[in-house]
Amino acid sequence: MMKIFFVLLCFFLFPSEMVAQVADTPFVQPVSVKYHPDKEMQGSTLKKVVVDDNDVVYVLTSSGLCRTSDREIVKDLRYRPLADRIPVDVTTQEHTGYLYYLYKNAFLSNADAGKPYGALPEGRYHKIAVAADGSILLAGDRVLGFYSKGKLHPVAFDGGQIIAIRAYKGIFYVLCPGGVYQLSGGKLSPDHQGKGLKTFAFKAGEMLLGTAAGYYGVNRLTGDTSLSLQRKIPIRDIDRLMMVHGKLWAGTGQGAFMKRDTAGFNYYASKRWLNEDSVISMASDHKGNIYLLTPTGLNEIRFTRQTFLQKAQYFQQIIRQRHIRYGLLASVRMNTPGDLATAELIDTDNDGLWTSFYLGSQAFRYAVTGDAVARRYAWESFTAYERLLSINPLKGFPSRTFARSGVSVSDPSAWRPSADSGWQWKGTTSSDEFVGYIFVAAVMDAFVAKTKAEHKRVADFIDKILSHIISHHYNFVDVDGKPTLWGRWNPEYINGYAKTISDRKLGSTDLIAGLELGYALTGKVLYKTEALRLMNTDGYLDNILISPYNIRATPGYSYQGHDMGMGPWNHSDDEMEFLSYWVLYHYAFNKTLQQKFGKAIREYWEIEAPEKNPVWNLITLGTEGSFDKKATLWYMREFPMDQIRWTIDNTVRHDLIFLKPNFRQQFTEKVLSPEEQPIHRYNANAFDLKGGDGGRTELTGADYLLPYWMARYLKVLGSGGD
Secondary structure: OOOHHHHHHHHHHHHOOOOOEEOOEEEEEEEEEEEEEEOOOOOOOOOEEEOOOOOOEEEEOOOEEEEEEEEEEEEOOOHHHHOOOOOOEEEEOOOOOOOOEEEEOEEEOOOOOOEEEEOOOOOOEEEEEEEEOOOOOEEEEEEEEEEOOOOOEEEEEOOOOOEEEEEEEEEEEEEEEOOOEEOOOOOEEEEEEOOOOOOOEEEEEEEEEEEEOOOEEEEEEOOEEEEEEEEEOOOOOEEEEEEEEEEEEEEEEEEEEEEEEOOEEEOOOOOOOOOOOOOOOOEEEOOOEEEEEEEEEEEEEEEEEHHHHHHHHHHHHHHHHOOOOOOEOOOOEEOOOHHHEEEEEEEOOOOOHHHHHHHHHHHHHHHHHHHHHHHHHHHHHHHHHHHHHOOOOOOOOOOOOOEEOOOOOOOOEEEEEEEOEEEEEEEOOOOHHHHHHHHHHHHHHHHHHOOOHHHHHHHHHHHHHHHHHHHOOOOOOOOOOOOOEEEEEEHEEEEEOOOOOHHHHHHHHHHHHHEEEEEEEEHOOHHHHHHHHHHHHHHHHHOOOOHHHHHHOOOOOEEEEEOOOOOOOOOOHHHHHHHHHHHHHHHHOOHHHHHHHHHHHHHHHHHHHHHHHHHHHHHOOOOHHHOOOOHHHHHHHOOOOOOOOOOOOOEEEEEEEEOOOOOOOOOOOOOOOOOOOOOOOOOOOOOOEEOOOOEEOOOOHHHHHHHHHHHOOOOOOOOOOO
């Protein structure tokens, strides 16, 4: 047994291909901060957001000028003579950022000792722009006025409805649906003729113009087109444009987007980012944080800097604070969508599987840091796994989950009362759960268990489960004496599938991995004998080696009313395959088998590569040795901080390259950033463009914690300062 343990330890510690370690330096992480009108401001119409030179964020409303305070929009009371006055517009001066107010009959500013002031004709103007030299352009619906050196000068104008005015490098620009005019030296002249113009922004020598059909650019000096009409953008109907630190931002009725330095866009829509998607005004502060005003609230896209470690610490904290249920990892359900104050812990069909991601993260964390707290958390969850066995009367049969009596969420018909007074347990346990058990037992034995008694505790857990499976002809058998629907590994069942159906490959992989593990942990020859018999006599080795490229739609195979062959690709199988691969490879009986398993792992990793999943990458690195470092780190950086399952719809976008319908359901040429995908576990399709549940549940972030600590263990990432 000690020899086996030493060989396994070498397998764990030395993956077949080492990669250069990446220093955990801070990266930019966008987060959403939402501001809502306080009680006094509720019912007011929100009109415009501006940010002054001190990064004070102002919101113009129908009830007066407001500012942000503690995530609320509150009345600005600081200048008492102005507190009850209601501006018709506010703006900031070019270069200085000083705030200017426009009222029905005057403009003023508190800058320059409060000297800027000018009386105006009552109700004539409702837009204001201020140049760096202090000159001011004023606009009504179809009229212009130029204020300079204490005097108001009417400006002749017949260009039609005025949409916006802007000061840029000492020149005033006037935007109308049919064109742009510029005012320089007190003289107005046509600058650009267009059609259906809605907004504009300036970038060095270029003017960018937004329309209902996209945006384009013109050279400010020559008037020539500098950028053709851009239609391959997330949303074409553009209401607002803004340049921030050299990046173009667009506000639309369906969210906002930013043009990246590289190809593509970052799209900010849904309640993950905005309280509603209709953007009516935009502004930015000196740090480059973006403020997006909607008719009912203000939304900040705050660009923070953090390390991978800091991100892991964040998810570790929220898991401990609101996602541990009796040691099991749990989602939370909110009675009020998005309101975590109304959250309650809920059970799922696969508590044992989801908990394996969290327990696995703590096992790798302990292996890396030696942190006694991580070890305690791992044992805490393992105790819950042990109770999955002890809470029901069936020898070696693991429950899906357990709960106090009278409280359950998923599949109520599967719950049974326990002999433990006041408790109930859930049956119908599936192969999904079994995969979680063997992964947990493997990492607990390799990294967490220290004493002989602790190793025996882990071995006994897996021994009981395997004994149940073998004694019941390779099935999980429930209280009704029948095999559960998805807990079957016997040769008749496994080999009853065509080789083009994934269940044949997957079931063989899961079971052989479990038997290998059982032999290594308990020393029982039965497990090795049975594994070799199944591989050599019943074809399980050949099944494991079936190419995933061979999996396809296979009509004509029905199992208990389920069409098993038509597909599409089952992404739950991906999760189960890779977790099993960790065990299958490291506990292989010999090097020849390990090499064969390595080939299977690599091939599966190759077919999954477009999803850029960090766990699949790291498990492959820690076994066969292949690895896409760039994809792994990208996914972990892009992993969203907000794990609430807001409803998200990317089907409205025009910047994506869509593929023809296919068996794998890869809908787009490239996978979207996790920041833009619907929140999901790794058993879902990363290419799904729509999803969510309206913000009714929150996932845990364990899907980040496991790859983070695996990356640390495999020396992909540096410490980041533990």
